[in-house]
Amino acid sequence: MIKVCSKLDLPEKSSKLIMVGDTPIAVFNTGGKLFAWDNRCPHRGASLADGHIKDESVQCKFHLWEFGVKDGCAVHNPDVKIEEYPVKEVEGIVYLDMKAD
Numbered sequence: 501m502i503k504v505c506s507k508l509d510l511p512e513k514s515s516k517l518i519m520v521g522d523t524p525i526a527v528f529n530t531g532g533k534l535f536a537w538d539n540r541c542p543h544r545g546a547s548l549a550d551g552h553i554k555d556e557s558v559q560c561k562f563h564l565w566e567f568g569v570k571d572g573c574a575v576h577n578p579d580v581k582i583e584e585y586p587v588k589e590v591e592g593i594v595y596l597d598m599k600a601d
């Protein structure tokens with residue numbers, strides 16, 4: 501597991517960007533859910549961690565594509581899906597549940 505931060509440092513409707521090897525991963529807290537996505541927007545690679553974080557979705561700030569919190573799919577095109585990574589909270593600490601490269 502890779503430590504991301506204290507849960508206190510990831511309040512509701514916020515994100516943290518971390519690097520795992522060469523992969524930028526954005527960890528989000530919104531709608532009462534923690535989740536982690538590849539930070540690169542599948543459209544043109546903008547940082548999703550800098551996007552507009554809503555209860556049910558994250559909207560890329562560049563061209564406003566929106567991705568659902570539930571499944572990481574584009575709201576208007578479910579064939580476009582962001583790579584998701586396992587994340588969990590243990591005793592107030594947020595972890596990516598994967599190994600570093």
Ligand code: FES
Nearest residue numbers: 541543544560563
């Ligand atoms: S780069 Fe994200 S919508 Fe275009």
